[in-house]
Structure formats: C-alpha cells, structure tokens
Amino acid sequence: MSDSLVLMTQDARGVVCITLNDPQRFNALSSEMLTELQTVLDAVAKDGQARVVVLAAEGKAFCAGHNLKHMAAHSKLAYYQQLFAQCSRMMLSIQKLPVPVIARVQGIATAAGCQLVAQCDLAVASSDARFATSGIQYGLFCSTPSVPLVRSMPIKQSMEMLLTGDFIDAQTALHYGLLNRVAHPDELDAAVDALVAGIVSKPRIAIQMGKELVYRQREMGLEPAYQLAGQTMAVNMMDAAAQEGAQAFAQKRKPQWR
DSSP: OOSOSEEEEEOTTOEEEEEEOOGGGTTOOOHHHHHHHHHHHHHHHTOTTOOEEEEEESSSOSBOOSOHHHHHTOOOHHHHHHHHHHHHHHHHHHHHSSSOEEEEEOSEEETHHHHHHHHSSEEEEETTOEEEOGGGGGTOOOHHHHHHHHHHSOHHHHHHHHHHOOOEEHHHHHHHTSOSEEEOGGGHHHHHHHHHHHHHTSOHHHHHHHHHHHHHHHTSOHHHHHHHHHHHHHHHHTSHHHHHHHHHHHTTSOOOOO
C-alpha cells in the first residue's frame, strides 16, 4: 500500500480515479490529506485527456470529515481559519473542474465527508452507506458542509440533518437528492461505471461548458440565468461536436465524435 494519502490512476478512456488512502483514520480530511487532494485536483484541471473523475476511498469509511482529535490539539483561531479555508478551496476545485466528478461511497460519510459527497456532481453509494452532518453532536454546527448540502437537498431535510446530527441511510439519501444511485455493495463499481460510460460517450467540450453553466446560473436570478444559458448554447452550437450531432440527427445516424 502506498504511503500517499491520495492515490490517482487514469485509464485509456480518460477516467481518473482519485482514492482517499488513509483508512486507519477513516480518510479524515487532515491538512495533509487536503494538500495532496488539492495537488491531484489541480493536475486533473490541466489534463486535456481527462473525461471524468471517480472519487473513491480505501477502507470501511468513505470519509469521516475533519479529525476532531487533531483540531482539539490546537487553540488558535488562525489554525481553524486556515484549515477551513483550505478545505473550502478544495471543495470549490471539484466544482470548477472541467469534467464531472462522481463520488463512489461506501461506509460512512460524515461532516466534511458528507460535504464532499454533496459537492461532487454525481454520487453513487453502497446500500449500506450512511450519511450525517454530525458536528452538532460535538458542539460544532456543520457550517461549511451546509453549503453544498442545501444546494443538493431540500432545505427542511438539510436542516434536520444539520440540527440533529443524526445518520440517514443510503435509500433516504437517495430520496432526499444527495445521491443519484444506490447499489448493492457487490454492484457498486458497476453502478459507477454505468454513469462513467454515459459521460465518456459524449463530447468533452459540451460536458465542460454545460457543467460550468449549470453552477453559474444556479446562483443567478431567472432572467440573467436564461441570458447566460442562451449564450452558452449558442457558443456550444458553434463547436464541431455539436455541428456533427446536428448533422447526425438530420441524417438519422449516430454521431461520430472526434
């Protein structure tokens, strides 16, 4: 097993697998883990061959969030400000990537670990996975996890998780909108790969433009959102892939992407 806290592989399709590799600490988001994860995400952002990222984890847990034991050993406000700023930068890097990110979740995803699931574009979980924003159980409201959580789930369900810290199971997380799919543990990889296949079969440029547009327009009012979306579609239509798609539709054949 590698000593690296984050592992990365890439296959011939351009599918990048990023794996959290600190199972003994339930893949807690220490400063060191965040640093390595940021380095890998920055590399993917510059990789024109990357098509999709699968974010996975070693061990029994996907991610237990920040390490409260380490946090309790510090008493300086500046330390906490730096840690949460570092984590927020990493979370934003996921959204800013030009390719979709799929969380592959097993075991528990708690606090910032649940935040990580919510921040990914898509999420597939094992049927025995569980989720919680559990900071409130220890006197710490999960403020930063709330940011992507309330953008993934309805506000009432988000607030219940944030205010109680209670766990929800995978089926409940699916119902709430935190997950896209739930699979039997033996079928988790197949469920993830089904989403991967649906993405890599599409033109990269259209996926990139579409992802950026969705997150930008979500924070806008209705009229400017339509203006931005219309402009994005117009630019997208000028791309060779969209032109080929339109020609293929008119000629009743499958498009031949380059």
